[in-house]
Amino acid sequence: AQSVTQLGSHVSVSEGALVLLRCNYSSSVPPYLFWYVQYPNQGLQLLLKYTSAATLVKGINGFEAEFKKSETSFHLTKPSAHMSDAAEYFCAVSSFSGYALNFGKGTSLLVTP
Amino acid sequence: KAGVTQTPRYLIKTRGQQVTLSCSPISGHRSVSWYQQTPGQGLQFLFEYFSETQRNKGNFPGRFSGRQFSNSRSEMNVSTLELGDSALYLCASSPGQGDYGYTFGSGTRLTVV
Numbered sequence: 001a002q003s004v005t006q007l008g009s010h011v012s013v014s015e016g017a018l019v020l021l022r023c024n025y026s027s028s029v030p031p032y033l034f035w036y037v038q039y040p041n042q043g044l045q046l047l048l049k050y051t052s053a054a055t056l057v058k059g060i061n062g063f064e065a066e067f068k069k070s071e072t073s074f075h076l077t078k079p080s081a082h083m084s085d086a087a088e089y090f091c092a093v094s095s096f097s098g099y100a101l102n103f104g105k106g107t108s109l110l111v112t113p
Numbered sequence: 114k115a116g117v118t119q120t121p122r123y124l125i126k127t128r129g130q131q132v133t134l135s136c137s138p139i140s141g142h143r144s145v146s147w148y149q150q151t152p153g154q155g156l157q158f159l160f161e162y163f164s165e166t167q168r169n170k171g172n173f174p175g176r177f178s179g180r181q182f183s184n185s186r187s188e189m190n191v192s193t194l195e196l197g198d199s200a201l202y203l204c205a206s207s208p209g210q211g212d213y214g215y216t217f218g219s220g221t222r223l224t225v226v
Contacts, residue, residue, distance in 0.1 A: 034214070042219055043117075044203065044217040046214050092156075099144075099169040101158060102158070106156075
């Protein structure tokens with residue numbers, strides 16, 4: 001079954017520093033991969049998705065992720081953190097059919113002044 | 114265009130009661146999925162509907178059920194509520210074919226007392 005593992009349940013960065021959130025996937029078939037963000041008391045917002053086109057995927061709010069098959073990774077990065085980036089981030093993988101998403105446990109990003 | 118709308122936003126129920134949650138997808142979206150989010154278990158897939166047919170179901174007891182109407186609106190029902198059913202229930206919609214990016218609603222916060 002397809003699954004993802006997010007390394008680090010909490011990540012803290014300074015404002016202006018690089019954001020790196022790690023996600024590794026396990027999939028027996030070419031996966032579709034996603035990053036979502038969740039702000040307090042809200043639903044999930046799609047940041048970006050990989051669906052086997054370009055391996056470097058650009059998303060909203062300056063985020064991007066690179067699909068690395070050799071490392072089974074799909075890490076999320078942003079060159080310069082803003083205070084407004086503080087939120088919970090979820091990596092997810094879907095089956096080829098796309099009928100369901102399997103989410104990681106989430107990473108809480110704290111941005112300090 | 115309007116996003117995914119979930120009603121109600123908050124709900125308090127007593128153990129043993131049943132509850133129905135509603136989800137209106139983005140106009141034109143034919144796929145609706147439901148997820149349960151709890152601090153302990155994270156985000157877990159409940160079921161997915163496309164054109165009134167359930168295409169996929171997660172590992173939840175039969176007390177959890179759903180349906181989709183011809184206008185793509187969906188409801189989920191939980192019967193004989195247990196304390197452990199307290200959670201944020203999220204609905205997501207997508208076009209359903211060829212596009213695997215789900216748009217989530219803000220969720221319904223269910224508290225069982």
